[in-house]
Amino acid sequence: MFDTLELICMIWWYMMLFHPLHADFQCIQSDRQESPITNVNVDWRKMELSWESSRNFSEYKCTIVDSDMERIRIEVDSPRCSFREILQKPLHKGVFFDIEVPNTNISKQCSFFPGGMNGSAIENFSCVIYNIFLMNCTWQAGRDAPTDTQYFLYWQESREDNQMECELYTTDNSSRNIGCFFQNVSIGTEKAYFLVNGSSRDSLIQFYDEYIDLYKIEILTAPLNVTADCTRDSAGCIITWHPPLTSRKEEKRWCFEYEISIHNKDGPKEEKKLLLASNDRYEFQNYNKKKRYTLKIRARGKNCLVTSNWGEWSKPIEFGQGKDHFVFVILFLIALGTISITLLLYYLFKRYCSFKNIFPTIPQPRDKFNALTDEDIQV
Numbered sequence: 001m002f003d004t005l006e007l008i009c010m011i012w013w014y015m016m017l018f019h020p021l022h023a024d025f026q027c028i029q030s031d032r033q034e035s036p037i038t039n040v041n042v043d044w045r046k047m048e049l050s051w052e053s054s055r056n057f058s059e060y061k062c063t064i065v066d067s068d069m070e071r072i073r074i075e076v077d078s079p080r081c082s083f084r085e086i087l088q089k090p091l092h093k094g095v096f097f098d099i100e101v102p103n104t105n106i107s108k109q110c111s112f113f114p115g116g117m118n119g120s121a122i123e124n125f126s127c128v129i130y131n132i133f134l135m136n137c138t139w140q141a142g143r144d145a146p147t148d149t150q151y152f153l154y155w156q157e158s159r160e161d162n163q164m165e166c167e168l169y170t171t172d173n174s175s176r177n178i179g180c181f182f183q184n185v186s187i188g189t190e191k192a193y194f195l196v197n198g199s200s201r202d203s204l205i206q207f208y209d210e211y212i213d214l215y216k217i218e219i220l221t222a223p224l225n226v227t228a229d230c231t232r233d234s235a236g237c238i239i240t241w242h243p244p245l246t247s248r249k250e251e252k253r254w255c256f257e258y259e260i261s262i263h264n265k266d267g268p269k270e271e272k273k274l275l276l277a278s279n280d281r282y283e284f285q286n287y288n289k290k291k292r293y294t295l296k297i298r299a300r301g302k303n304c305l306v307t308s309n310w311g312e313w314s315k316p317i318e319f320g321q322g323k324d325h326f327v328f329v330i331l332f333l334i335a336l337g338t339i340s341i342t343l344l345l346y347y348l349f350k351r352y353c354s355f356k357n358i359f360p361t362i363p364q365p366r367d368k369f370n371a372l373t374d375e376d377i378q379v
Contacts, residue, residue: 048083061102062074122140122142127194134182134183157192191212218307221312223258224242224243227317264292265292290321292318
């Protein structure tokens with residue numbers, strides 16, 4: 001009985017999952033007469049607008065207006081307009097379409113808005129790429145979504161790739177999907193498309209979609225092979241490193257700039273920070289070989305498709321001789337040992353020995369002439 005119900009629920013979920021997105025699509029015509037443009041349809045996956053025309057026109061103009069009132073216009077010679085190559089705007093905020101026939105008063109305006117219960121779409125959607133090829137996306141359930149709402153994430157790395165569903169969800173205490181973990185993610189030149197759809201037994205759930213430049217959400221790893229070469233022949237200290245690793249193999253050395261943190265361990269607790277651009281070598285001129293320093297470096301992108309946010313710090317390394325505390329330690333230990341041995345000998349001497357035992361009194365001969373005893377007086 002339980003297995004049957006579970007199977008029915010699973011089938012129901014999948015039916016809801018692969019059902020087309022719920023959206024309201026309406027069109028109006030600008031003239032009072034019946035328009036020859038009919039049966040307007042939009043394929044949201046391909047971002048393609050199509051229609052039928054009762055008359056043959058040699059040219060059409062298609063205009064799309066997004067929620068930010070940005071307009072994109074293209075000209076076609078057939079009743080089909082594709083905005084996929086030029087439009088990378090989310091649809092969950094709604095878009096407007098306008099079909100015109102040049103040199104006539106024939107036009108038709110259409111609107112596309114997501115359907116479903118208001119407040120049921122996810123909120124606070126964000127993704128981050130770390131450790132070169134790992135990505136984690138998280139979101140929160142809609143504030144007005146029914147308690148049985150379940151969400152599913154689809155994404156495309158580029159236009160040429162097929163849309164894929166998340167393979168490893170993260171869930172909350174109610175077993176509701178609130179995130180997704182990705183492996184082997186590569187950063188390309190195109191924006192990736194993310195779509196989170198939902199389903200519920202009680203009502204229709206609004207979808208959420210977003211285009212993201214993957215390089216902008218990457219957390220750069222620390223620079224590699226950080227070294228400090230401080231020789232006696234050089235007036236300064238040469239610091240070198242290698243650029244951080246990214247999933248984009250074509251990134252060059254000049255795509256990064258670096259922040260160097262040098263801290264004098266023997267001085268006050270303050271750091272000296274320097275910004276370097278397009279270089280992986282720095283000469284520390286104020287180097288003092290009698291002092292001890294700690295060094296760490298981090299990177300960010302510059303003039304390339306690399307994130308402009310600072311990445312992770314490298315592990316701190318130390319360089320410089322610093323004060324020779326070894327001699328002071330040895331002298332201190334010798335002095336401490338001498339004092340301890342002296343105190344120990346004093347204690348033992350006082351406990352088990354005395355001057356009388358070591359130096360006994362020498363007996364003296366009796367002086368009978370000068371010393372009078374009681375016996376002599378009685379005689």
